[in-house]
Amino acid sequence: xxxxxxxxxxxxxxxxxxxxxxxxxxxxxxxxxxxxxxxxxxxxxxxxxxxxxxxxxxxxxxxxxxxxxxxxxxxxxxxxxxxxxxxxxxxxxxxxxxxxxxxxxxx
Amino acid sequence: xxxxxxxxxxxxxxxxxxxxxxxxxxxxxxxxxxxxxxxxxxxxxxxxxxxxxxxxxxxxxxxxxxxxxxxxxxxxxxxxxxxxxxxxxxxxxxxxxxxxxxxxxxxxxxxxxxxxxxxxxxxxxxxxxxxxxxxxxxxxxxxxxxxxxxxxxxxxxxxxxxxxxxxxxxxxxxxxxxxxxxxxxxxxxxxxxxxxxxxxxxxxxxxxxxxxxxxxxxxxxxxxxxxxxxxxxxxxxxxxxxxxxxxxxxxxxxxxxxxxxxxxxxxxxxxxxxxxxxxxxxxxxxxxxxxxxxxxxxxxxxxxxxxxxxxxxxxxxxxxxxxxxxxxxxxxxxxxxxxxxxxxxxxxxxxxxxxxxxxxxxxxxxxxxxxxxxxxxxxxxxxxxxxxxxxxxxxxxxxxxxxxxxxxxxxxxxxxxxxxxxxxxxxxxxxxxxxxxxxxxxxxxxxxxxxxxxxxxxxxxxxxxxxxxxxxxxxxxxxxxxx
Numbered sequence: 001x002x003x004x005x006x007x008x009x010x011x012x013x014x015x016x017x018x019x020x021x022x023x024x025x026x027x028x029x030x031x032x033x034x035x036x037x038x039x040x041x042x043x044x045x046x047x048x049x050x051x052x053x054x055x056x057x058x059x060x061x062x063x064x065x066x067x068x069x070x071x072x073x074x075x076x077x078x079x080x081x082x083x084x085x086x087x088x089x090x091x092x093x094x095x096x097x098x099x100x101x102x103x104x105x106x107x
Numbered sequence: 108x109x110x111x112x113x114x115x116x117x118x119x120x121x122x123x124x125x126x127x128x129x130x131x132x133x134x135x136x137x138x139x140x141x142x143x144x145x146x147x148x149x150x151x152x153x154x155x156x157x158x159x160x161x162x163x164x165x166x167x168x169x170x171x172x173x174x175x176x177x178x179x180x181x182x183x184x185x186x187x188x189x190x191x192x193x194x195x196x197x198x199x200x201x202x203x204x205x206x207x208x209x210x211x212x213x214x215x216x217x218x219x220x221x222x223x224x225x226x227x228x229x230x231x232x233x234x235x236x237x238x239x240x241x242x243x244x245x246x247x248x249x250x251x252x253x254x255x256x257x258x259x260x261x262x263x264x265x266x267x268x269x270x271x272x273x274x275x276x277x278x279x280x281x282x283x284x285x286x287x288x289x290x291x292x293x294x295x296x297x298x299x300x301x302x303x304x305x306x307x308x309x310x311x312x313x314x315x316x317x318x319x320x321x322x323x324x325x326x327x328x329x330x331x332x333x334x335x336x337x338x339x340x341x342x343x344x345x346x347x348x349x350x351x352x353x354x355x356x357x358x359x360x361x362x363x364x365x366x367x368x369x370x371x372x373x374x375x376x377x378x379x380x381x382x383x384x385x386x387x388x389x390x391x392x393x394x395x396x397x398x399x400x401x402x403x404x405x406x407x408x409x410x411x412x413x414x415x416x417x418x419x420x421x422x423x424x425x426x427x428x429x430x431x432x433x434x435x436x437x438x439x440x441x442x443x444x445x446x447x448x449x450x451x452x453x454x455x456x457x458x459x460x461x462x463x464x465x466x467x468x469x470x471x472x473x474x475x476x477x478x479x480x481x482x483x484x485x486x487x488x489x490x491x492x493x494x495x496x497x498x499x500x501x502x503x504x505x506x507x508x509x510x511x512x513x514x515x516x517x518x519x520x521x522x523x524x525x526x527x528x529x530x531x532x533x534x535x536x537x538x539x540x541x542x543x544x545x546x547x548x549x550x551x552x553x554x555x556x557x558x559x560x561x562x563x564x565x566x567x568x569x570x571x572x573x574x575x576x577x578x579x580x581x582x583x584x585x586x587x588x589x590x
Contacts, residue, residue: 023278039277046281
């Protein structure tokens with residue numbers, strides 16, 4: 001395998017590792033801001049990988065996807081802060097569980 | 108007049124994408140909820156008519172509109188566009204009963220985003236290139252997150268649901284992007300049927316296809332990637348649940364079938380793709396069925412039931428045969444119709460969305476009860492329903508392909524469905540209401556789509572020959588002639 005091919009594989013592996021790290025952060029962080037940050041990291045990694053692999057139109061699509069995700073993510077964080085008074089996922093889930101309608105006994 | 112009809116028919120694929128987009132753009136200028144609903148309904152009905160006409164002409168053997176550099180019309184694409192557009196028309200017309208779920212000023216934006224979802228899914232079904240496919244799927248997902256988030260004015264729980272959707276969908280989008288890049292590098296950018304000769308790098312193409320399928324499975328809410336569905340479906344309200352369950356999930360499944368049909372044509376990657384789909388499918392039959400048995404919220408139950416049915420769709424696609432793809436198309440159609448009937452009927456419950464709100468519904472709201480019952484029967488796979496038809500076709504395709512154990516997956520799904528869907532029927536007809544109020548539906552005509560879907564679930568099950576022939580033709584066009 002040539003050095004160039006090895007270098008390409010190393011770049012792709014690094015991007016995929018960064019993508020997985022971002023995905024884990026997005027799914028499991030205890031803070032809404034960190035979740036959005038995780039998504040952004042994953043998408044930046046994907047953008048870099050796509051640029052290295054093929055480039056062209058797909059990078060534009062990825063950039064648009066990143067911009068859209070970031071915009072909606074920021075809007076959600078602001079709304080969560082307004083409605084819940086915080087962005088900690090534990091507190092948000094507790095508040096949601098409390099407001100979920102409980103089932104009365106069967107008649 | 109006939110000149111205009113011929114023109115519309117010749118440009119049907121472009122109009123199936125452009126009509127909802129144009130409607131979405133015009134909705135931004137419309138003030139007020141009722142006016143926005145009327146305009147959105149008109150746009151959705153026009154799109155559905157164009158799409159269904161294209162599908163019927165294709166099924167009758169008429170030549171489909173000419174291909175273009177950016178659009179490719181194939182069997183799965185035409186079927187998907189017809190079903191998604193029809194379901195969207197049902198959802199939007201039926202949402203007249205749900206306008207109080209969001210702020211009056213937010214209503215035009217909600218309908219705008221739903222129409223964008225429809226346009227994006229039609230684009231994913233008809234685009235020629237992988238890049239266009241990725242752009243369409245991502246547009247659909249971001250619009251779906253927006254629809255969910257806009258329900259946050261009435262129920263703040265919708266905001267946490269949308270955050271989970273954004274996180275899951277964002278990760279899926281990243282996977283999709285890398286997958287598309289790998290496939291383009293390994294086999295080319297065109298979404299035409301793949302052959303071994305076109306494969307420049309089978310490993311790259313195979314890995315890319317696996318990543319694309321994983322991303323689409325996450326978008327469709329397939330287990331074990333369905334962590335976002337419970338929180339999202341549970342708190343987004345009636346229109347949000349319909350948009351996610353009946354439009355987004357169904358569209359994502361069709362996209363998954365389209366990519367699978369592309370991949371299965373090349374033996375070098377077909378085995379790997381089949382194994383991935385099979386693994387996801389079997390897990391998705393089991394895990395969401397257990398979740399549905401324990402659900403206490405109608406909409407969450409609908410989400411888990413859809414995920415379980417999606418598992419059978421993946422098993423059908425994993426077969427790789429035209430019969431398997433035909434079974435998948437029928438099952439996805441059944442899933443969409445059942446979702447419209449169940450969630451549309453449950454929309455009459457208003458803010459009360461626990462299972463206890465169904466108690467005694469047959470006396471309080473008999474039409475809603477009828478819709479929910481028909482949907483439950485289809486979910487159970489009761490004979491003479493559309494759900495039964497899809498599962499029967501899977502068993503036939505599985506046994507024909509040597510996968511006799513596919514019948515076992517169907518039996519597990521159906522037995523679990525008897526437990527959780529049977530509970531719905533029990534509550535509706537055999538339990539007394541414990542003081543739970545049902546919102547008066549002032550716009551009873553908005554129940555019509557749920558009822559039509561419920562009737563279709565039964566009637567098509569009684570006379571399915573035309574549907575089965577159309578599904579066979581669509582699958583054959585997507586995969587090549589039947590053996």
